Amino acid sequence: MPGKGTRVQKKTRGQYHHGNLREALIDAGLKLIARFGVRALTLREIGSQLGVSRMAAYRHFTDKAALLSAIREAGFTLFAEALEDARHKAGKAAAAQLKAMALAYVRFAATHPAYIEVMFSWGEDRSEESRKPNPAGARAFGILEETIRQGQASGEIRAGNSTLLARVVWAQVHGISMLRLATDLSPSGEGQKFVQFSSAILESGLLLNE
Amino acid sequence: MPGKGTRVQKKTRGQYHHGNLREALIDAGLKLIARFGVRALTLREIGSQLGVSRMAAYRHFTDKAALLSAIREAGFTLFAEALEDARHKAGKAAAAQLKAMALAYVRFAATHPAYIEVMFSWGEDRSEESRKPNPAGARAFGILEETIRQGQASGEIRAGNSTLLARVVWAQVHGISMLRLATDLSPSGEGQKFVQFSSAILESGLLLNE
DNA sequence: ACCTGAACACCGTTCAAGT
DNA sequence: ACCTGAACACCGTTCAAGT
Numbered sequence: 001m002p003g004k005g006t007r008v009q010k011k012t013r014g015q016y017h018h019g020n021l022r023e024a025l026i027d028a029g030l031k032l033i034a035r036f037g038v039r040a041l042t043l044r045e046i047g048s049q050l051g052v053s054r055m056a057a058y059r060h061f062t063d064k065a066a067l068l069s070a071i072r073e074a075g076f077t078l079f080a081e082a083l084e085d086a087r088h089k090a091g092k093a094a095a096a097q098l099k100a101m102a103l104a105y106v107r108f109a110a111t112h113p114a115y116i117e118v119m120f121s122w123g124e125d126r127s128e129e130s131r132k133p134n135p136a137g138a139r140a141f142g143i144l145e146e147t148i149r150q151g152q153a154s155g156e157i158r159a160g161n162s163t164l165l166a167r168v169v170w171a172q173v174h175g176i177s178m179l180r181l182a183t184d185l186s187p188s189g190e191g192q193k194f195v196q197f198s199s200a201i202l203e204s205g206l207l208l209n210e
Numbered sequence: 211m212p213g214k215g216t217r218v219q220k221k222t223r224g225q226y227h228h229g230n231l232r233e234a235l236i237d238a239g240l241k242l243i244a245r246f247g248v249r250a251l252t253l254r255e256i257g258s259q260l261g262v263s264r265m266a267a268y269r270h271f272t273d274k275a276a277l278l279s280a281i282r283e284a285g286f287t288l289f290a291e292a293l294e295d296a297r298h299k300a301g302k303a304a305a306a307q308l309k310a311m312a313l314a315y316v317r318f319a320a321t322h323p324a325y326i327e328v329m330f331s332w333g334e335d336r337s338e339e340s341r342k343p344n345p346a347g348a349r350a351f352g353i354l355e356e357t358i359r360q361g362q363a364s365g366e367i368r369a370g371n372s373t374l375l376a377r378v379v380w381a382q383v384h385g386i387s388m389l390r391l392a393t394d395l396s397p398s399g400e401g402q403k404f405v406q407f408s409s410a411i412l413e414s415g416l417l418l419n420e
Numbered sequence: 421a422c423c424t425g426a427a428c429a430c431c432g433t434t435c436a437a438g439t
Numbered sequence: 440a441c442c443t444g445a446a447c448a449c450c451g452t453t454c455a456a457g458t
Contacts, residue, residue: 117332120388120389122326122327164404164407165411167386167389167391168382168407168408168411170389170391171381171382171385171386171391172381172382173385174381174384174385174389175380175381175382175384175385175386175388176377176381178330178384178385178388179330179381181377181380181381194377197378198377198378200415201375201412201416202411202412202415205410205412205413205414
């Protein structure tokens with residue numbers, strides 16, 4: 001422990017986080033979860049990885065649960081971006097967009113299982129603020145619903161409550177993800193085939209018969 | 211602490227569990243989870259509720275994870291029974307059976323959220339024995355697949371790989387359950403309607419057009 | 421097939437006192 | 440906007456020694 005309390009030491013440390021310790025905590029938490037699972041997420045470990053005291057987190061979050069909530073939010077942001085990206089690359093047809101988003105959804109869950117676990121975890125925050133409708137989560141769902149609505153506007157998708165229709169699709173891809181029904185998502189892998197298979201079944205009830 | 215070590219005391223205690231402490235541990239764990247969530251499941255608490263030492267569990271389970279695995283199994287057994295029950299009460303038509311089972315699935319998840327959480331939890335047992343295909347879980351899925359197969363035999367459901375078709379239905383109801391898309395399951399409640407709505411969409415892709 | 425009791429290495433969280 | 444350090448009430452798990 002060299003030079004305790006000298007200007008240089010303090011400045012170096014201070015500059016490392018220069019005011020964004022909050023983001024650093026979330027990032028470190030995200031990485032920790034991805035590598036070792038939710039159980040490994042301890043305030044002590046996060047602190048030691050960032051080189052700050054284990055109490056530093058309490059400056060930015062009232063609670064471990066509050067930090068977890070922020071991590072969940074960050075996960076949903078990455079998730080929404082993945083979905084948006086897939087949609088933009090899928091051309092104009094609503095069916096193609098839905099199929100691409102379905103694949104992106106399942107792929108995200110297969111690639112980042114720990115994120116999904118935190119994002120959609122139940123218990124834990126029992127009767128707390130975890131009940132509040134996550135903004136980034138709402139955005140992710142909004143992308144899906146918007147696709148449905150555009151498909152209805154262009155005449156590809158049958159009429160009906162777009163929110164309910166979007167939920168049907170959402171439940172389908174979420175179920176596939178959570179049950180790990182499609183894990184091999186390599187090109188022409190079994191997972192790809194199953195996602196396409198279930199998409200096709202859903203489509204025949206969802207699309208307009210032309 | 212009266213009469214330590216007398217015959218009566220020992221016999222009374224010994225008879226309370228009379229050899230089925232293993233079941234008692236699972237039952238107590240199940241109740242604890244249902245009432246206070248997975249977090250409340252501690253070996254200390256289970257022990258004190260059963261009036262045994264907190265170390266007694268180690269006579270029957272190598273681990274807390276092993277006890278949790280047994281609890282998961284018990285949950286799946288209850289679950290499979292609920293599905294079978296719904297099917298038996300639904301008449302002979304495959305479509306009616308599937309609909310009843312879908313409702314039973316979602317209802318079970320809504321009524322016993324903590325069971326579902328344990329049964330389908332990811333992380334926790336990372337790379338351990340939790341990967342092994344749960345027998346009771348397989349039974350629950352088997353009921354669904356059997357219904358599909360009978361529907362195909364009777365000409366109600368279209369031909370195709372029954373396992374894949376069953377998985378599509380399974381993913382749908384599982385997704386609805388996990389996303390809590392149908393919580394009000396009272397007669398003519400919103401939840402009932404949504405389950406029927408999504409069933410109808412799936413059916414148009416699943417059933418034969420007559 | 422259990423029991424007590426002590427111990428170990430962890431947790432989250434609070435508090436007091438610093439800079 | 441951080442820090443150290445001690446403390447508290449919890450964990451799961453191991454061990455030693457009993458009945």
